[in-house]
Amino acid sequence: MKRSGAATAGSVRAKGSLDRATIVSTALLLLDEVGIDGLSTRRLAAELGIKSASLYWHFKDKNELLNEMSGAMFEECLPAPNVGGANFDWAEWLAEGARAIRRTALTRRDGAQVMARPRPRAPVGRAAFEENVKTVMRSGLADMEARLTMQTLRRYAIGAALQEQSNKGGSAAVGIVGTGEEGFEFGLQVFIDGLKARLAERAKVAKSIKKRAG
Amino acid sequence: MKRSGAATAGSVRAKGSLDRATIVSTALLLLDEVGIDGLSTRRLAAELGIKSASLYWHFKDKNELLNEMSGAMFEECLPAPNVGGANFDWAEWLAEGARAIRRTALTRRDGAQVMARPRPRAPVGRAAFEENVKTVMRSGLADMEARLTMQTLRRYAIGAALQEQSNKGGSAAVGIVGTGEEGFEFGLQVFIDGLKARLAERAKVAKSIKKRAG
C-alpha cells in the first residue's frame, strides 16, 4: 500500500526500469498537457510515480533534462528526409527538412521553445547529420555552404515556429502576415531561390572559363 | 529610516515617480546582471526600492512585463535604419535591419530570449513599421511581399541570435558552423539573392510582354 502510489497517471514500475529515455518521453507527453511553465520537476516526478529528488540521480539538473527533450524532438524530424534517386530534387529535399522542423515544433505545446534550447552534442545524430551534409552537397554546394545552409534553415524554422507559437494566445502583433503556412513558405522559397541563383551563377562562370580555355 | 531603504542599488525615489517605462528599463539593466533566470519580481522590486507586490499595480503579471521588455528592445533597433536618397540600396538597407536585430539581441544577456517573446501590439511602433514597409517596396516588391520579407528576416535574426546565445555556455553542438558573424551573413545574403532573383525574373517577364505587345 505504500509503493503502489504511482497511481496519479504513470503506471506502476519496477525499481530499476527508469532510464533517461523514458523520463524524457514522459516529460514530452506531460509538456503537451501542462505547457512549459507547468512542467515542474515535482509534477514530472508524480507522473513517473517517483519523488522529484529522484530525478537528480538521472539528470544533473532541470536544464539537462530540457536539453535532452530538445534533442529528442530533433530526432523525431531528422529521419524523415533521406535518400534520393537519379533525378533527386535537392531543393525540395531541403524545403521538406525545414518544414519538418517547423511542423514538429508546432505539433506539441511550447514545442518551439523546447527546440530552441541547445541540444546535447549527440554522438548519435552526428552520423545522420554528416550524411545530410553529403546529400545537400549533391546540389553542387561546397561542404561549408551545405552546413551553413542547413544551419540557416534550422534557425529560420525555429524562429518562425517560435513566433507563431508565442502569438497563439493573444491577438496578432504588429507585422504578422498571412497564415503560418504561407508566411513560412515565402521565406523558405526565397532562400532556396537564392541558393539556386548562386549555383547558376557559378555554373555560368565555369562554362565561360572552359570556353576561354578550350 | 524606514522608506530610505531603497539602498540596495536603486536610487531613492519619490512616491509617484515609478511608471512602466522606468520599470522596464530597470528590468533590462538588471537582466544584464542576473540573466533571465535570475530576473525575479522580488529582485527587480529591490532594484527599484520597492516591494514585489507593488509591481502588480503597474503590470498585470510578469509576462506582461517581459513582453514590454521585448518591445523596448525592438524599439532600440528600429530607428536605426531609415531614409535613402536617389541611389538607394534597398538590399543593404534590409540587411542592416536584420543585423541590427541580431546585434541588439546579442548585446545584452539572454537578449534573444526576451526578443523572442510576443511584443505588445504597440500603437507606437506601428507607424514606423508601416513606413518601413514602404521603404522595402522601393525594391519593386509588392506590399505583402515586403511584409513577408521583413517578417522572414526578423524570424531569422531572432532564430540565429537565440541559437548563438544558447550555445554560449557549453561547447559547440552538432551543426554549428563558422563564427557567428559569418554564419549569419551567409543566410542573410542568400535570402537577399533570392529576392533579387525574383525581381530580376519579374523584370524580364515584363519586358518580354512589352516587346510582344509593342
Added chain:
DNA sequence: ACCTGAACACCGTTCAAGT
C-alpha cells in the same frame, strides 16, 4: 493613486538516509 505586510501555493536543488 500608489505601496506594504503577510500570506498562499508553489518552485529547483541538496543530502543524509534508506533498500
Added chain:
DNA sequence: ACCTGAACACCGTTCAAGT
C-alpha cells in the same frame, strides 16, 4: 544502484490594509 524524507532558499501572485 536507485530512491525517499526532509529541509533550504527561493519563487509568482493576491489582497486587505495603509498613506
